Amino acid sequence: MRLIIKKLLNLIGGDHFSEKIYIRFFQLKESIQYQFLYPLILNIPGLKTIYFIFSKAFNYEVAMFIAARKDYIYKKNNNTENLFLLRRNIHRIEKGLLMKNRRSIFALDYIEDTTILYKKIISLNSQNDQLNWAHDILEKYFSVTDSHPTIDKAKNIFTNIENRASRQVEFTPYSLSNENKDNSFEEFKKLAHKRKSVRFFTNEQLPERSLIDKAITVAGLAPSSCNRQPFMFRVIDDPQLAKKTSNLAGGTTGFADHIPAIIAVIGQMNVSPSIGDRHLMYIDASLASMNLMLALESMNIGSCPLNWPEDKTKDKQMAELLSLQKFERPIMLIAYGYPEKNSMLACSVRKPLEQLRQYN
Ligand SMILES: Cc1cc2nc3c(=O)[nH]c(=O)nc-3n(C[C@H](O)[C@H](O)[C@H](O)COP(=O)(O)O)c2cc1C
Structure with a gap:
């Protein structure tokens, strides 16, 4: 829509004119939304439904x-x-x-x-x-x-189910007292500090699949609602496919060509019949992805999460590329590989504690 408006304005008055009108138009639109439209929608029951009849935003x-x-x-x-x-x-x-x-x-x-x-x-x-x-x-x-x-x-x-092979392991609830109580905070803190988003990787050597499998196994230990784990990791280490996938991600401008392999974190919404559970796949997949990136880092494999915003065209392209089902979609992509020597990392200074937490 924005593109069409821009092109029309360009035809009417050229580059400079179109840029000026375009900015004014969106300023006016935002001001109407903020002052009139949104307060009405928020305060008048039923208006929300009517508003979204005219918007296709949630159709996907x-x-x-x-x-x-x-x-x-x-x-x-x-x-x-x-x-x-x-x-x-x-x-x-x-x-x-x-x-x-x-x-x-x-x-x-x-x-x-x-x-x-x-x-x-x-x-x-x-x-x-x-x-x-x-x-x-x-x-x-x-x-x-x-x-x-x-x-x-x-x-x-x-x-009456046929007997299965006998085995030793017992998977029943067990007592917390059997668990190791080592205090490993300092080790964990070191790992959390060391993990940074790496955007430039060496093309010379790809981490072995056995290491990726080890990291994914640890990723699977993340908590998940009712243990359903509504996600899976698609590891794309085929160079051609990795190139296509990283070029689809919007946030790889300037480093897409330096990504040798990528993991598509795929959410699976068919885990539950309840509409209230529709966010589970985003939450659970993200928790597991964090485990994955820390596990990779612990083996000196760099990674960078890549945004996958909702975009009908790109979602369709990705679904075709990875043969996804209709109830599956990428939650994020994770570029990975051995970091290129001396490549730069962003500081990305974090929120201070007082902005990060509030008790009660
Ligand atoms: C869900 C998600 C999406 C991200 N998308 C991108 C992206 O598209 N491109 C990029 O360069 N970095 C991306 N990042 C990396 C963030 O910029 C980075 O995590 C943040 O600045 C903190 O820096 P650090 O990871 O180096 O500690 C993403 C991170 C997350 C968690």
């Missing part, structure tokens, strides 16, 4: 939410592999198990569905920690809860 997010909900309902009703739901429900049961005054009957509204889902998923997958955890939590649940028609039915389904 709405379309994504609908695609996510469609996928969620499909998976739920067709009892297919919904690992998000399994992790969520197992985690809910796990929380029930660790409560101080544990109830003898709980999780009635989802224990049967969860057991059926578990049965389905293990029939499609080989044994892994995630599924062993689900198994151990269900086993513990059935061993501590009282008899109830719903629980008994689910227990019957569970005990």
Whole structure:
């Protein structure tokens, strides 16, 4: 829209004229918005809805939410592999198990569905920690809860699942006292200071994939709402694809050619059917991304988060480039590689403590 107005003005009166009118026009627009329009919208019930009938600003997010909900309902009703739901429900049961005054009957509204889902998923997958955890939590649940028609039915389904290979590990709630209590603040502070956004990388050597995998495993340890982890990391270390991806990011002007590899942090909105949960993927993916960048830094691999603002055209290009589903989108990109020797870093002085925190 801005571009069209600018071009029209340019045609009418040339460069200087168009620049002047253009600035005045947007000053006037902002002043009308600030003084009249926004106070009205904020204070008159119903106006918000009317205002956004005329704006397409949220269409993209709405379309994504609908695609996510469609996928969620499909998976739920067709009892297919919904690992998000399994992790969520197992985690809910796990929380029930660790409560101080544990109830003898709980999780009635989802224990049967969860057991059926578990049965389905293990029939499609080989044994892994995630599924062993689900198994151990269900086993513990059935061993501590009282008899109830719903629980008994689910227990019957569970005990009739074919025996799995025996194993040592137990993934059930454990006591905090077993944890190492080392005070590692100074070490952590050093790492947090050392991590800086690196924008120039050497093209001579790319960090080995095994190191990236190690960092991503640590990234996955970040907290996530109900343990759902609505994100994944797409590591782009193919030079051609990395070049295309970094050129798509708006904030790489001046250093896109110095990025040898990039990680696209992909949010997955189909993790929940609730509209109130639509921000989970942004929050959880960002927490994991911070872990990732610190883990990379601990191995002397530099990184730079890159903004991925909502932009219909670019989102479409990226979705095609990475074959993303309709309910997936990049949360941010992370350029990575070994830093170029003696390249410059920004100071980026931070907010002082008094601007950063307020008690109560
Ligand atoms: C979500 C996010 C998006 C960012 N996008 C860009 C970007 O597009 N281009 C860029 O050069 N830096 C980008 N940065 C890096 C910030 O400029 C940088 O983190 C900030 O100035 C603090 O500096 P430091 O990371 O070196 O400590 C981004 C950072 C974050 C967290």
